[in-house]
Amino acid sequence: MKSLFVWGGIFLALLLTVSMFSGDREAPGSQIPYSDFKNRVAEGSVESVVLSEGRITGTLGNDQTFSTVPPPQDPQLIEQLEEAGVSYTGEQAEQMSLFWVVLINSLPFLLILGIAFFALRQVQKGGGAGGAMGFGKSKAKLLTEKQGRVTFEDVAGIDEAREELQEIVEFLKDPQRFSKLGGQIPKGALLVGSPGTGKTLLARAIAGEARVPFFTISGSDFVEMFVGVGASRVRDMFEQAKKNAPCIVFIDEIDAVGRHRGNGIGNSNDEREQTLNQLLVEMDGFEANEGIIIIAATNRPDVLDPALLRPGRFDRQVVVPVPDIDGREKILAVHMKKVPLAPDVNPRTIARGTPGFSGADLANLVNEAALLAARRNKRLVAMQEFEDAKDKVMMGTERKSMVMTEDEKKMTAYHEAGHALVSLNEPASDPIHKATIIPRGRALGMVMRLPERDNYSYHRDKMHANLAVAMGGRVAEEIIFGHDKVSSGASGDIQYATDLAKNMVTKWGMSDKLGPLMYEQSQEGYLGMGQSSRTMAGADTNKLIDAEIKDLVESGLKRATDVLTEQEDKLHLLAQALLEYETLTGDEITQLMENGKIDRPDAPSGPVIQQPTHGSSIPKAGKRFGGGEAPEGA
Ligand SMILES: Nc1ncnc2c1ncn2[C@@H]1O[C@H](COP(=O)(O)OP(=O)(O)OP(=O)(O)O)[C@@H](O)[C@H]1O
Numbered sequence: 166m167k168s169l170f171v172w173g174g175i176f177l178a179l180l181l182t183v184s185m186f187s188g189d190r191e192a193p194g195s196q197i198p199y200s201d202f203k204n205r206v207a208e209g210s211v212e213s214v215v216l217s218e219g220r221i222t223g224t225l226g227n228d229q230t231f232s233t234v235p236p237p238q239d240p241q242l243i244e245q246l247e248e249a250g251v252s253y254t255g256e257q258a259e260q261m262s263l264f265w266v267v268l269i270n271s272l273p274f275l276l277i278l279g280i281a282f283f284a285l286r287q288v289q290k291g292g293g294a295g296g297a298m299g300f301g302k303s304k305a306k307l308l309t310e311k312q313g314r315v316t317f318e319d320v321a322g323i324d325e326a327r328e329e330l331q332e333i334v335e336f337l338k339d340p341q342r343f344s345k346l347g348g349q350i351p352k353g354a355l356l357v358g359s360p361g362t363g364k365t366l367l368a369r370a371i372a373g374e375a376r377v378p379f380f381t382i383s384g385s386d387f388v389e390m391f392v393g394v395g396a397s398r399v400r401d402m403f404e405q406a407k408k409n410a411p412c413i414v415f416i417d418e419i420d421a422v423g424r425h426r427g428n429g430i431g432n433s434n435d436e437r438e439q440t441l442n443q444l445l446v447e448m449d450g451f452e453a454n455e456g457i458i459i460i461a462a463t464n465r466p467d468v469l470d471p472a473l474l475r476p477g478r479f480d481r482q483v484v485v486p487v488p489d490i491d492g493r494e495k496i497l498a499v500h501m502k503k504v505p506l507a508p509d510v511n512p513r514t515i516a517r518g519t520p521g522f523s524g525a526d527l528a529n530l531v532n533e534a535a536l537l538a539a540r541r542n543k544r545l546v547a548m549q550e551f552e553d554a555k556d557k558v559m560m561g562t563e564r565k566s567m568v569m570t571e572d573e574k575k576m577t578a579y580h581e582a583g584h585a586l587v588s589l590n591e592p593a594s595d596p597i598h599k600a601t602i603i604p605r606g607r608a609l610g611m612v613m614r615l616p617e618r619d620n621y622s623y624h625r626d627k628m629h630a631n632l633a634v635a636m637g638g639r640v641a642e643e644i645i646f647g648h649d650k651v652s653s654g655a656s657g658d659i660q661y662a663t664d665l666a667k668n669m670v671t672k673w674g675m676s677d678k679l680g681p682l683m684y685e686q687s688q689e690g691y692l693g694m695g696q697s698s699r700t701m702a703g704a705d706t707n708k709l710i711d712a713e714i715k716d717l718v719e720s721g722l723k724r725a726t727d728v729l730t731e732q733e734d735k736l737h738l739l740a741q742a743l744l745e746y747e748t749l750t751g752d753e754i755t756q757l758m759e760n761g762k763i764d765r766p767d768a769p770s771g772p773v774i775q776q777p778t779h780g781s782s783i784p785k786a787g788k789r790f791g792g793g794e795a796p797e798g799a
Pocket residue numbers: 319320321322323358359360361362363364365366367417462496499523524525526528
């Protein structure tokens with residue numbers, strides 16, 4: 166149970182952090198309306214196009230790309246393109262020959278025939294264990310050292326889990342000796358953790374350390390439509406394991422077979438229950454000193470049948486956590502060994518900027534960075550590549566080619582500047598890592614704040630700061646462009662602020678009027694999944710809760726408004742710098758606020774930014790990580 170709390174806490178922290186990361190400003194695709202396209206052709210801003218079935222893509226004079234959907238017929242198009250001097254290439258669908266038409270139309274039929282034939286053969290071979298490739302044969306894959314030996318060296322940042330499993334390694338190295346000494350030998354261990362945290366890796370490392378064979382199978386491999394097949398696969402798997410003992414059998418996603426029995430509807434469960442029963446029987450059936458260790462992995466221990474967790478089965482549970490900042494640094498180090506690094510690469514900084522990343526995410530990050538370096542014809546992977554790869558992994562690919570109008574860009578710049586400036590003025594806020602108006606994923610821009618360390622709980626002052634920062638974007642839009650011009654781009658900010666305020670009132674006891682009571686209960690809330698619903702609140706209380714939530718968000722709005730009206734000159738300064746540079750680091754923002762300009766070696770001239778007329782002091786301590794983005798375009 167304790168682990169549930171830990172996971173819940175971690176999840177919550179991630180939620181808070183990650184939700185601030187994700188930009189809210191929604192972007193129009195690079196898709197433009199057909200009429201717009203025609204206008205651009207007429208005004209000569211289109212350079213070249215490719216015409217294909219139902220779609221036209223092309224580039225504009227400034228290298229931006231776009232696509233548009235033409236109407237079924239536009240007889241004037243070619244003429245117009247020629248007139249405007251637009252180069253065009255076409256892909257005309259060829260007339261299909263009759264042979265292909267017939268073949269394609271009969272494909273489904275042939276497919277069904279094939280499947281029926283295959284199934285028949287399998288049934289003839291008998292569903293039980295035995296016959297080569299029979300349905301009942303376990304699909305377990307055997308990995309030996311030929312596939313590469315994994316050791317504890319390859320597993321970083323999860324030392325506690327490693328230590329807990331060390332004993333299993335000792336046992337596998339010499340089962341007899343171990344049992345003579347009277348050691349309590351586990352039969353199975355359950356690794357519990359989110360996807361990508363290294364559960365498979367850890368299990369393989371145990372096998373690698375002990376130099377024993379490693380069988381791997383996924384829980385879903387046992388699940389078949391035909392009753393009895395799963396059970397016979399389980400039998401077969403244990404037979405194989407016994408022949409190869411000492412060895413490790415790794416069952417990934419055990420929840421696919423191990424779900425609580427008898428809470429489903431429909432008979433599709435019969436098969437699963439049989440499979441699970443067989444697994445239980447087999448686990449009871451071998452002696453602990455036979456040298457077989459079953460390691461299973463899941464991220465939903467709460468749904469497992471309690472029978473699986475009883476002594477003599479998976480009685481040992483090992484939590485494999487999402488790595489913290491130090492863990493991330495070590496995992497990065499493991500994977501960075503495989504690529505040539507430039508001297509400027511600082512794993513600590515990367516670790517700081519990747520809260521919530523799993524081991525798999527980090528491995529992916531290093532890989533992406535190496536790919537980027539290769540694409541840029543560099544011999545070494547530098548910090549720049551890691552930064553770009555991080556942004557890519559975190560937020561989807563940068564879309565520089567997206568067509569954003571000047572107005573949208575300006576709106577975005579002020580929106581982001583609003584978030585950033587409020588963040589600077591809230592002492593409890595994390596430091597700004599960077600602010601950008603380059604669109605990525607679905608966000609038009611964003612302000613990222615970096616916690617100095619991983620946060621697993623937040624204080625009230627930080628929550629109030631976050632509410633104000635979230636409102637900063639919308640407030641800035643309103644101050645600069647007026648009440649009627651504010652955009653829908655703040656919807657992500659509003660959602661974030663509302664959720665935060667709601668949790669403060671209904672879960673975290675942070676409303677003085679409502680007191681420290683739990684008004685909201687999560688159902689099946691493991692890892693924060695599942696819904697929550699209000700409990701124990703009568704109609705009056707409900708009204709009060711809603712009013713408190715509104716008050717909290719509005720107090721954030723007021724704090725943001727106060728800061729931004731008072732420091733409007735700084736808002737202009739920051740927004741102009743964003744328009745000029747598109748991305749500013751936290752240091753550059755501080756510099757800008759203090760000196761009114763930015764020193765950038767690669768900038769041709771200093772930015773054309775006027776000195777602020779008066780300077781209000783910006784607290785240097787606590788800043789942080791911020792929210793959102795700007796207005797929705799198009
Ligand atoms: N602690 C770690 N140290 C080093 N590398 C790691 C770590 N965790 C994950 N990785 C990297 O991520 C990859 C995927 O991890 P792995 O498959 O073990 O995760 P998992 O927890 O089994 O995920 P899933 O639940 O999705 O199966 C590994 O092959 C490894 O490259």
